[in-house]
Amino acid sequence: MKSREHVIFKRSYRKKKRQNGSQIRMLFFLTCLLFLFVIVEKFSFLKSLIKPISIEKVFAVQEIKDSSFLLSPTLTPTPSVIPLFDTDSLTVATPTPRPKADQPLAETPTKQVLLNSGSQRDFCLNVPMLLYHHVQPLAEAKEQGHAQLTVDSGIFDEQMQYLVSNGYNTISSDQVVNALLAHHQLPAKSIVVTLDDGYDDAYNYSFPIAKKYNVNLDWMVPSGLLGNPGYMTWDQLKEAAGNSLIHIYNHSWSHAALGNVDTAKLDQEVMVSNQQLESSLGKKITLFTYPYGTFSETTIAYLKEHGFIGGISTINGTQQCESYIMTLHRTHIGNAPLSSYGF
Numbered sequence: 001m002k003s004r005e006h007v008i009f010k011r012s013y014r015k016k017k018r019q020n021g022s023q024i025r026m027l028f029f030l031t032c033l034l035f036l037f038v039i040v041e042k043f044s045f046l047k048s049l050i051k052p053i054s055i056e057k058v059f060a061v062q063e064i065k066d067s068s069f070l071l072s073p074t075l076t077p078t079p080s081v082i083p084l085f086d087t088d089s090l091t092v093a094t095p096t097p098r099p100k101a102d103q104p105l106a107e108t109p110t111k112q113v114l115l116n117s118g119s120q121r122d123f124c125l126n127v128p129m130l131l132y133h134h135v136q137p138l139a140e141a142k143e144q145g146h147a148q149l150t151v152d153s154g155i156f157d158e159q160m161q162y163l164v165s166n167g168y169n170t171i172s173s174d175q176v177v178n179a180l181l182a183h184h185q186l187p188a189k190s191i192v193v194t195l196d197d198g199y200d201d202a203y204n205y206s207f208p209i210a211k212k213y214n215v216n217l218d219w220m221v222p223s224g225l226l227g228n229p230g231y232m233t234w235d236q237l238k239e240a241a242g243n244s245l246i247h248i249y250n251h252s253w254s255h256a257a258l259g260n261v262d263t264a265k266l267d268q269e270v271m272v273s274n275q276q277l278e279s280s281l282g283k284k285i286t287l288f289t290y291p292y293g294t295f296s297e298t299t300i301a302y303l304k305e306h307g308f309i310g311g312i313s314t315i316n317g318t319q320q321c322e323s324y325i326m327t328l329h330r331t332h333i334g335n336a337p338l339s340s341y342g343f
C-alpha cells in the first residue's frame, strides 16, 4: 500500500515536473519572442532617427572640371563643353520634370491660397514662372546644335502675343518674392517669363519681342560667361537692363552646379557674379537661379547668409510658396502653344 502510494506520488511528481518544464520552455520561448520584437522595434526606431540626418537634400552633383576660374574673379571662364542648360538630362536626381504639351497643368493661374502645412500656415501665390533657354529661329539653332533647348523666335513672339491678348500680366521674379514675403496678393493673371544663361539670342530676339508687346522678361545670367561666343556682351546686357522691361538675376559666375560645393566655390560662383552684376548694372540683386537646377541645404543657407531673399529652381510647378521661397518653381516651355501648357 505504502509502495503503491509512493509510486502514484512519484508519477504525479514527474507529471508536475514535466508540466513545469514545458511551462518554463514556453516562458523562455515567449521571452525570446518579446526580445526579438523589441530588437526589431528598436532597429526601425533607430533607422527612422538616422534617415533624416543622413539624407541631405543634394539633388545633383555636376562638377565642371575646370579650376581656371579660381585664379581671378575678373577672368572670363570658358564655356564648358557640357551644354549650359537646366534640364534633367545631365543628372540623375535633378527634380526637373518637363511638362508634356498634351498634359495641361491642373492649377489655374492667379489663384491665391493659404495652405496649412502642419502647424505652420504657408503663404502661397499661384504665379507661373515660364522657363526658356535659347530663343531664335529654329533653323539657326539646329545649325548651332541646341535645337532641343530652343523656342523658335516666331513661336516665342506668338506666345508673348498670347499672354497679352489673354490678359496676362507679366511681372518680375522680384515682385513674386516680395509679395510672398509681405503676404500681398498680386494682380490677376500674373506670370513671370524667364530666360536662362545669358545667350546672345536673348538679346537679339527676345529683347525686341519684349519691347513689341511690352512684356517683362527676367534674364538669369552667368556673369563670367558674358562675352564668350554665343553669349551676350556686357554692353548688350547693360543696354537691355536699362530698359524697365528687362530684369537681370544672378545665375552664378561660370554656370557651375552648386549642389555639393564648399564655401570657397560658393564665394566665387555666387558672390563674384553678384559683385560683377551689381557694379555693372548699378542695382542690388537678391535672387539667385540655380545652374542645372541643382542646390542643397548648404547652398540655400549660404545664399540666405549673404543677403539673398529668394531662389529660383527648375522644379516644375506654378504655385509659389513662402515655405520654399529659396526654390521657386518653374514651367519648361517648348515650341507648343502656351494654351497647351494650361495657360
Ligand SMILES: [Zn+2]
Binding pocket: 084, 085, 086, 196, 197, 251, 255, 290, 291, 292
Ligand atoms: Zn542655366
